[in-house]
Amino acid sequence: MNKTGKPAAGLSAEPARAADDRRARRQSAESKLQELKTRLREITDLDAVGSVLNWDHATYMPKAGAAARARQGAMLSRFRHERSVDPALGKLLDELLPCAEGLPYDSDEASLIRIARRDFEKAIKIPADYVARASALGSASYDAWTRARPANDFAAMRPYLEKAIDLSREYADYFAPYAHVADPLIDKAEEGMTAAMMGELFARLKGQLTPIVRAIADQPVPCDYCLRGFFGEAAQLAFSLSVVKRLGYDMERGRLDKTLHPFCSKFSLGDIRITTRVNEMQFGSALFAAMHEAGHALYEQGVAPALEGTPLGRGTSWGVHESQSRLWENVVGRSRPFWEHFYPVLRDEFPDRLKGTDCETFYRAINKVQRSLIRTDADEVTYNLHIVLRFNLELELLEGRLRVKDLPDAWRARMKADLGIAPADDRDGCLQDVHWYGVSTVGGGFQSYTIGNILSAQLYGAATKAYPEIPGEITNGEFGTLHGWLRTHLYQHGRKFGPGELVSRAAGAPMSIEPYIRYLHAKYGELYCLPPIAEIDHSYVNAPLHS
């Protein structure tokens, strides 16, 4: 319009109509985006409701509620699947594609359309009957495992595991062609990662770790007597809670409960809960499990509120998630600066047990390295050897090179070769982890733990490079700078960027094992008087630890 308020004379009707068209297109795109968000929020909410059922199952549900609970959970999964493959959702995403292309790549809207589209394209490859079969196998297998593991009865689990491997191959085939049958399974947890990439990473890591483990094994085992004895449940839980609050875990939006197997669960940005386990005859497991889960929770609590209720509103991958649990549990929680602040507080809590123990003795006790049979009990140094073993066995099972019936023997042989010890029975061997029994697919899960360990050191290194005052702050029990860096560079982005892209943006380089190996060398080299990094004899690589 000109100054007179009337349409300028001499202008044809065309430009006005074009403006109207543009406005109409924009309005239509906005209403489509709104519809997309409504649809995606329903899917997110169905996930959240399922999580409430699972949390309750693990914390407070009476035993007799299990059958109905499984049925109710399966119903929610079915509703969720129906909604995530709804052709109307696909049509909406198609229509919104040009709109996304006109927006900045990392804007909330462009990211939402991009990620939702990728999720949709993956979801429609899976038939509904597969989802139902997989869900039924997962429940049945989990129930059987809770009985078979205490009974040391691998034979009982064999048919379930065989079926899970069949279902894993079937899952992979929906994403054919692939270079390796495990690739689609790995991609579920770590988008863009492949068996070949993981295999190379793990071989290099194992090559670096084995000589360290070997060198430590030659040293005297440190005494961790101070961690044993009676540490009351209420006091352990109260101390754990005070620590995780100090890390930055927001209790207005969270809570800590006791479970058999610790976990973190998200129902919304305002309700992200953690659990821990308590052993009254030992200090440590309750606190470190709580810090581990708090790491997951800090990640989820830090996602930008604008992403809430969308598929972007959660952590980007299992591996990156695990990097946060391990960073807070190990890199921070088992560090000397951390205990310089917290040990006096802890000793005041348990004066009878700790009065004769100084901070250094305590610090060495919580960092004791000892080859052990159980993954979840393993220390920082040997932990990854447990993972590499499982990852390789999974690939062989999926490829058909290893048969399920031969798994127990293969497990024992591999433990002997990699860690120098072997379990007396399957309970402490190939039956120990729920990962092969409580799910419908095998493969693609374990590697995330090691990716997490690797990234924990790399990301902590990037944070301290940016803010060299971080270790000093930790000595004062302050975590705000570290937490702030992680929130800015990782947490707030949710699933906007895939794991590879996110790590490169945050750390300034792709994932690398070097910072992690350097971290282990620095910490354990000092604790165990190991020779400097260059002097370690690498001839042990891939050689058995014990003959």
Add this chain to the structure above:
Amino acid sequence: MNKTGKPAAGLSAEPARAADDRRARRQSAESKLQELKTRLREITDLDAVGSVLNWDHATYMPKAGAAARARQGAMLSRFRHERSVDPALGKLLDELLPCAEGLPYDSDEASLIRIARRDFEKAIKIPADYVARASALGSASYDAWTRARPANDFAAMRPYLEKAIDLSREYADYFAPYAHVADPLIDKAEEGMTAAMMGELFARLKGQLTPIVRAIADQPVPCDYCLRGFFGEAAQLAFSLSVVKRLGYDMERGRLDKTLHPFCSKFSLGDIRITTRVNEMQFGSALFAAMHEAGHALYEQGVAPALEGTPLGRGTSWGVHESQSRLWENVVGRSRPFWEHFYPVLRDEFPDRLKGTDCETFYRAINKVQRSLIRTDADEVTYNLHIVLRFNLELELLEGRLRVKDLPDAWRARMKADLGIAPADDRDGCLQDVHWYGVSTVGGGFQSYTIGNILSAQLYGAATKAYPEIPGEITNGEFGTLHGWLRTHLYQHGRKFGPGELVSRAAGAPMSIEPYIRYLHAKYGELYCLPPIAEIDHSYVNAPLHS
């Protein structure tokens, strides 16, 4: 077939074809019944999932989870409504009608088809947009009330209550024609009951109660000092738990938690939970609330397993439900035989507080009658006057005879007239109950409490008539005979029979206030040395207690 194993010669193909037809029809009916059960189980499961969300909200949810939780609950309600009005469900029920007619009236199948049909016919009268508007008002009004009640701010609640009354009338109109606008609302809670029937019952009851309250008011107030002082939370909860287990509450299928407002919640036949509140400075509220909720839970735990996952698999009406909570809380839990057994146990739990108190003093303390402002604090005798007051106000609001803005004054005037006392503010007056603020409809709720009181005495009377040994067993802390009678005559039937029919079957007569008045006279006549029932001066009926 004959002995030779061949079809008998001379039979035409016709009868064989007729048999085939019959078989085909039976198979078709069976598969239809199966489909019906699948559909109804999904609706039941959606209710159960919603209940888990509500239970968690009331027990352990962090405050900041409320907004997402409300959205998730609304989503489940929407799914539930869509399924309960699905035309395919109606078609299935039509097709199954002839099949139901061929089965015994009280068989599981005939009952299922009958009740599901009635539920469907009611559900389709309500438009989906009404359900959404009602749900939104309920949430908003509840949130506002949690702020307005402490602030004594009735003005803030006025628009919500006005809207709730509009929605109540709208609801009623979906069921027009009706004799009274409250009838469809009352029928929701108590099938077959009307405002006229309740009005007559309440007038008679008030006529009987007022002189008793008046007579008791002339007596000295008994001392309940023994109930005051410090009774630790953990000990109160442990004692409450031990009592409800003794009553027969199955902890394999239940649990007891602490909440602000006690309730009972059912997620499946295997998971029926109760909550209680604890006041550490007073003994009583935790235990009696736990027994009250355990009464609801015993009812639900006693429903026949064959009805699980169907609309028959729960108690038949609010009033009958309340009869069970009141029976176990009051008729049993505030009786002399009960405390003959439990008082010595309780005194051992709290020796410091109770060492100087004998059982009789304690018994009189827990049965103290005193006119009070708050319904939930009221004793057995005055309680129903609170209900009659609310019921009458509801009718007047719905009829339009009373305007919402005049409610606070009307409340005060009515309290003064009926109970002789009036609240200083609305917080303890017309703002006190969630019933008018946490829901989308007003009316049809409160009467169930009084129906429950009336039935509690009538049903306990029927049980002791059949088994006169029941009071003696209670003296020994045994409840098996009473529980067994209730299970057989009430609990197992679930919703198979409507409340009127169920009571007539169980008690051998329709609901009557006589057993209840007789129960109150016997108990409180003895406690307060009242004149025998015939001698009570009934001239006080409907007259104000205080001039």
